Amino acid sequence: MNIRYLILGLLTRKPMTGYDVKSSLEDLKWLVDVPSYGSLYPALHGLLEDEMVTLTVVPREGKPSRKVYSITESGSKALQDWLHQPVESDTSQKAFVTRLLLAGSFSQDGLRDYLEQRLGQTSDHRSALERRIVSQPDASGGLESLVVEYGLAIASAEILWLENALARLSDQANAA
Amino acid sequence: MNIRYLILGLLTRKPMTGYDVKSSLEDLKWLVDVPSYGSLYPALHGLLEDEMVTLTVVPREGKPSRKVYSITESGSKALQDWLHQPVESDTSQKAFVTRLLLAGSFSQDGLRDYLEQRLGQTSDHRSALERRIVSQPDASGGLESLVVEYGLAIASAEILWLENALARLSDQANAA
């Protein structure tokens, strides 16, 4: 039921059609799972059923009408609840980014918490990789050393970005 | 059937039990999809059926026997074929790393090709994000700007790493 929250999050910004939801994600493909229509439309019907969204049919001359969905009060609340649920520990990049994409629905504190949690996790991942290098002296001729190296580089870059983002958040808070 | 190639790739390094396959991936959770036993053991049975792997039952006194799987000639060939298939264009980090993990089964040229393809893709992704910043002047108050920024940071780090890895590969080739 994850796709439902993704939809809800996107609808928070502005009302959209199913087609819009998908196309707004298209150039973020590599960072986020883009749902197929085969899961998107049924999910929208389900959300409507559950009164998480409302439907406005916008007729257009000549062209067929657009079905524009808007998030409701209870939809907003459901998203909020999901967002403030604790994150599990070994989240992938896609899982992290998907939630981050919904950050507009976060409070400033919620966002800071989220980034701090991620910072902790990513630091742990980096440490685990470093330990692996020490314990396994380049086993079987560089077999997976590429992956370890890559992981180290990515984790470091992410940590840097997170610290940066967190610092800017603090500055904003101080200014206000 | 992707999990089958993952197994085949890991067995290329050394013979393993199903349990070993899973645990060897465990601290790479965030970079690779770790299969559950519910898909791992059936996959192993399928590979055995198709003669991609062989089974050696290793008895141990007291403890129950271990079922150690080894890759066969045809398993190796199947993996090779899959590995040299063209990569599709919007590969996620996990998809990239999973293949990279199997890099031991690559020829030097195959590996260089693979990294170069990834470099091209990641550069494209970064460009797309940069274009997005220009065309959409921070729409709806920093809504998704965090994601764009994050993507930019990660893509840049990855490009740097790829260029570095590629350079080292060339050095090695020149030395030999």
Add this chain to the structure above:
DNA sequence: TACCGCATGTAAACGGTTACATGATTAC
């Protein structure tokens, strides 16, 4: 004329996870 973008949907198939079942050994 033919293809691409817009736009919405359904049904079958697929790949995977969850939960369950079992059992021994080692470490706290």
Add this chain to the structure above:
DNA sequence: GTAATCATGTAACCGTTTACATGCGGTA
């Protein structure tokens, strides 16, 4: 004693993709 690790497996369930179906408007 009891929790964790090692070790193997099955069956039901579930969410998603793939393939199909349809149709209009603009463009090459």
